[in-house]
Amino acid sequence: MTTFSAALATPDLGGLGERVTAALDEFLDDRAGWLGDIGPDLAPVAATVRDFVLDGGKRLRPAFAYWGWRGVGGPDGEEIVRAVACLELLHAGALVHDDLMDASETRRGAPSVHRRFASLHRRAGWRGSPDAFGAAGAILLGDLCLVWADTMLAGSGLPAEGLMRAIPVYHEMRAELMAGQYLDVLAQATGGAGPAGALRVAQRVARYKSAKYTVERPLHLGAALAGGSEPALAAYTAYGLPLGEAFQLRDDLLGVFGDPAETGKPAGDDLREGKRTALVALTLERTDRAGAVTMRRLLGDPDLDAGGVAELREVIVASGAAGAVEELIAERTSRALAALAAAPITRQAHDTLAALAVAATARRV
């Protein structure tokens, strides 16, 4: 099993991750100067965005967007790297808001942004509630990341014609992300509608939050920038949707079984948050009465300890759901690869997207 970072270092991807990071570095340097001109007290905002965006992330969405462009004949260049790097800023904004909504303490092994602003308040001994200040900082920093993503795309240096073609795709992707996030929050609140309903609900969330947002739309964005044909866009959908679903299913497994040293998140975090994933839905569908009682008792308990995590893991494995999810991942990944084989795209894009499919679904982070 290769981690994604390992795959990213292969010559196939041509150091794209590093080039994306360099483009973000340059852009954020410029924006930090802009914030500094307004006032030195905005320095923590600039520093927090930098740390968050430069220190982590698999650069997966930029990779799909870049190869979406290359696949339909777009040439390599710094302009397209800058354009696709904007997706990391968009994703940063979404994660900052997501961590606040989930009250997550950490992200990528470091304190989450709302925790960072709360600490700033506490250390300075300011008035009012540190947590309220932390929440406000995270809301505004997330908003700023969303705005800066657009700024980076528009200022990428790509011709106006391509940008105008891509902007509707970009808007659609962002609105789908927000809708998917809301459905996710809603599913946690309602707990789905019985086991069968829960699986359907989890799959719809996965479709919008992952399949479209992480894979299909980035590919479409790159293709639209380059003026790709309708058949190429359709092939990207046929490859992207099952792959994105497999990606989310891997995420579900990592949220329960992932190694905190690798994921940067506490063990069993999704269980503590009570996330209604396909993995959870399949467990509820397949487990026996005792397992169902354990799930009801522990899932979503914010104080769940290591013993509780272990207990839930056992139910999930014993029910057969963990194995079933591995099978689903394999099936969806092969379906994506089959669609890719038939796609009217360049040879190099084909080979890289095949490698990306494997890396994105076999990762440990």
Next chain:
Amino acid sequence: MTTFSAALATPDLGGLGERVTAALDEFLDDRAGWLGDIGPDLAPVAATVRDFVLDGGKRLRPAFAYWGWRGVGGPDGEEIVRAVACLELLHAGALVHDDLMDASETRRGAPSVHRRFASLHRRAGWRGSPDAFGAAGAILLGDLCLVWADTMLAGSGLPAEGLMRAIPVYHEMRAELMAGQYLDVLAQATGGAGPAGALRVAQRVARYKSAKYTVERPLHLGAALAGGSEPALAAYTAYGLPLGEAFQLRDDLLGVFGDPAETGKPAGDDLREGKRTALVALTLERTDRAGAVTMRRLLGDPDLDAGGVAELREVIVASGAAGAVEELIAERTSRALAALAAAPITRQAHDTLAALAVAATARRV
């Protein structure tokens, strides 16, 4: 004293407010259909955006943007009305996030968006905390409004050339808004740095949150869409910044002395939130020792009652700060009108922007 709504109904503005509302109605209808296609459980999101955006708002930013366009020779048309209406969606997103950060219970006389989502959760008897669900709903709905604002601008039907010129202005305006909001939150936390520092801090917040965001940038956006000249843009700045400052100073007075029946906000809401406005800064600079003690004791007390509001109002008036702010409003408004008189713009735009200046600074809402 005319309220803004009264001014908006004058023939000078040609029913622009109603046309903006109609454009928003049509756009949101289309978007509600889009959300409905994803799932019927997204209906509360669509309904809440509609209620929030269609039921209120002075349509001030669209008016400035529209007349920024007309002033440099842009023709009337439904495309420009759709383009400027996007500013109401942007503003809605900012207000929804702002109300959450301030923990405001109401907005425009109705429950704030996070309260609405919390009630939805409570009525349905869902699992988890209604307040956490309310916060998540408000964060995502605000994000969605920010995205939809861009979608509406890009899909306005205006030519790509104008949009490409305007987009950098639009991005700058949004980033300035976020920066101004952060400075505002920070000022409430730090309480400013002594009375003199507090006035400087309040003026900087007002510059970004109001002067640029409410007046100057909307004018620039309209002018950029129409391809306006540099001297016209400079004239809009010379008119917009003092007018925007006057607008914020009026807001400061309304936040303390406004009539809840007209503002739709509880009496003295800014005092309860401890907003560090120029009015508060001037009071601290001018009041006697007893007044300073009262201010320290009551300002920012979340449980401040009618008696406390009255006590603070008395200190503010007795210090001379309320009168000084009225004088500042008059001075800034005349400065804006003088700049307008010299602006190289159309006669009709001149007359309407003069009327808008009076309406925006003499309003009671």
